Amino acid sequence: MSVQEYLEKHLLSRKIEEAVNAAVRAKAPDPVLFISTHMRRAAPAVITSVRARQILDGRGEPAVEVALHTNKAVHRASAAAADAPEGAAASSTRDAEKRKLLARAVADAVRVINDKVSEALVGMDPQQQAQIDQAIIDLDKAHHKAEIGMKAMLAVSIAACKAGAAEKEVPLYKHIADLVGKSTSTLPVPAITVINGGTHGGNRLPIQEIMILPVGAKSFEEAMQVGSETYHHLKDIILEKYGSDSCNIGDDGGFTPNISSISEGLDLVIAAIDRAGYNGRIKLAIDVAATDFCIGKKYDLEFKFAEKSRQDFKTADDMIEIYSQLCSEYPLVSIEQPFDKDDWEHSKKFTTLELCQVVGDDLLMSDPERIMRAVNEYTCNALVLKANQVGTVTEAIEVVKQAKDAHWGVMVSHRSGDTDDSFIADLAVGAAAGQIKAGAPCRGECLTKYNQLLRIEEELGSDGVYVGENWRTSAGTS
Ligand code: PGA
Numbered sequence: 001m002s003v004q005e006y007l008e009k010h011l012l013s014r015k016i017e018e019a020v021n022a023a024v025r026a027k028a029p030d031p032v033l034f035i036s037t038h039m040r041r042a043a044p045a046v047i048t049s050v051r052a053r054q055i056l057d058g059r060g061e062p063a064v065e066v067a068l069h070t071n072k073a074v075h076r077a078s079a080a081a082a083d084a085p086e087g088a089a090a091s092s093t094r095d096a097e098k099r100k101l102l103a104r105a106v107a108d109a110v111r112v113i114n115d116k117v118s119e120a121l122v123g124m125d126p127q128q129q130a131q132i133d134q135a136i137i138d139l140d141k142a143h144h145k146a147e148i149g150m151k152a153m154l155a156v157s158i159a160a161c162k163a164g165a166a167e168k169e170v171p172l173y174k175h176i177a178d179l180v181g182k183s184t185s186t187l188p189v190p191a192i193t194v195i196n197g198g199t200h201g202g203n204r205l206p207i208q209e210i211m212i213l214p215v216g217a218k219s220f221e222e223a224m225q226v227g228s229e230t231y232h233h234l235k236d237i238i239l240e241k242y243g244s245d246s247c248n249i250g251d252d253g254g255f256t257p258n259i260s261s262i263s264e265g266l267d268l269v270i271a272a273i274d275r276a277g278y279n280g281r282i283k284l285a286i287d288v289a290a291t292d293f294c295i296g297k298k299y300d301l302e303f304k305f306a307e308k309s310r311q312d313f314k315t316a317d318d319m320i321e322i323y324s325q326l327c328s329e330y331p332l333v334s335i336e337q338p339f340d341k342d343d344w345e346h347s348k349k350f351t352t353l354e355l356c357q358v359v360g361d362d363l364l365m366s367d368p369e370r371i372m373r374a375v376n377e378y379t380c381n382a383l384v385l386k387a388n389q390v391g392t393v394t395e396a397i398e399v400v401k402q403a404k405d406a407h408w409g410v411m412v413s414h415r416s417g418d419t420d421d422s423f424i425a426d427l428a429v430g431a432a433a434g435q436i437k438a439g440a441p442c443r444g445e446c447l448t449k450y451n452q453l454l455r456i457e458e459e460l461g462s463d464g465v466y467v468g469e470n471w472r473t474s475a476g477t478s
Helices: 003-009 012-026 031-042 107-121 129-139 150-168 172-180 220-242 262-276 316-329 344-352 368-377 393-405 423-430 444-463
Strands: 047-056 062-070 074-079 185-187 189-196 209-213 283-287 332-336 357-360 382-385 409-413 434-439 464-466
Touching: 003 012, 012 031, 047 107, 047 150, 062 107, 062 150, 074 150, 107 129, 107 150, 129 150, 129 393, 150 172, 150 393, 150 423, 172 185, 172 393, 172 423, 185 423, 185 444, 189 220, 189 262, 189 444, 209 262, 209 332, 220 262, 220 444, 220 464, 262 283, 262 316, 316 332, 316 344, 332 409, 344 357, 344 368, 357 368, 357 409, 368 393, 382 393, 393 409, 409 423, 423 434, 423 444, 434 444, 444 464
Parallel strands: 185 464, 189 434, 283 332, 332 357, 357 382, 382 409, 409 434
Antiparallel strands: 047 062, 062 074, 189 209, 209 283
């Protein structure tokens, strides 16, 4: 091809002239920069390839990272490696070959992305999130998305979402708000983990987490200040009472003092709030993760005491008594997964008492069908959204809408031992979730989410509203 033919084929003279004219009209102070930006916008972004690799998450376990290439840039995303509970809508992504990394490797998923997924997405416009997600879903007709697996799907979907935001030249949370159909931006109340137990801590506390919700703060920044100060005062109190080895932290960054009862943990947190000077400005939440100590239909609150385990089972009605008592004695406003994942009956019985927010985790598995049943039967009144249990960004947005339409609370959640991807921070703002749960003010994979929210709040300025006391009823989906 001759030079002349090349110029004509790409309409280069005309495009350059248009860019120069635009710079002159705008009286751009830096015309070269203006012209290059103008030219860049004239070429729409298309996906050119998707490359995946195995990385390690916050627990040192394999996770999938994706680099989605467009003709303009590379966008990276990773999805938490924590697995879905048995029976979840989207399944895990572990290699068939079990010899490496304690049978946790994800090389099969990496291969599927590099071959099948990449081929399916090449040429697509990254702004078309729904089409991209549908193309990924269409590749995996297997039951429970078992072929590609949820983590691989989500990593690709998030990378595409980041590319879509970049192409629109808007922040990620704004692009997500557009996908949701929202025009306002709210900063969520953080549910900050301060004590870990259950399967996330090596102590005897049966429940997985005790969290603080700084609902009385005036901004997200102040909420993190309040949360962080309380966390450090708690450390001092634990140190004084139980010794330095009790200040070790669990999987979500909460301390793991060797306490054995929920009230002992709540008393410590109340003392820390008092010492920090934040009485009345912080509410409490717990994640019971009761599926982990439900045996048959009964609950073994001493499942971590070798010498006492399986000797004093509690019935589900006993558990309702325990929770009711805690709600009356403490500023406890949210209880996550108070019963076994299939104990619909007692979850409904407890929710109907209206003592607090009842959050469905394993009960719902972020699965639209289970959510629909729970809405119809009023089995709980809030969703903990774990995007990697759903599969794609579009599906995650759909389940948030489903929960909000039912006037439920929505808590966007990390996974324990998450990766360093901060996507859920933008998701919580874009979808106006009202609540975010990302662990303690400690551990890099937790802080990457909270720190991103600090940046978002700063960027939004007076347009960003911290939901504070309205954490359960934050703005609807539209
Ligand atoms: P998981 O727990 O990621 O281990 O399921 C997270 C949570 O519920 O906080």
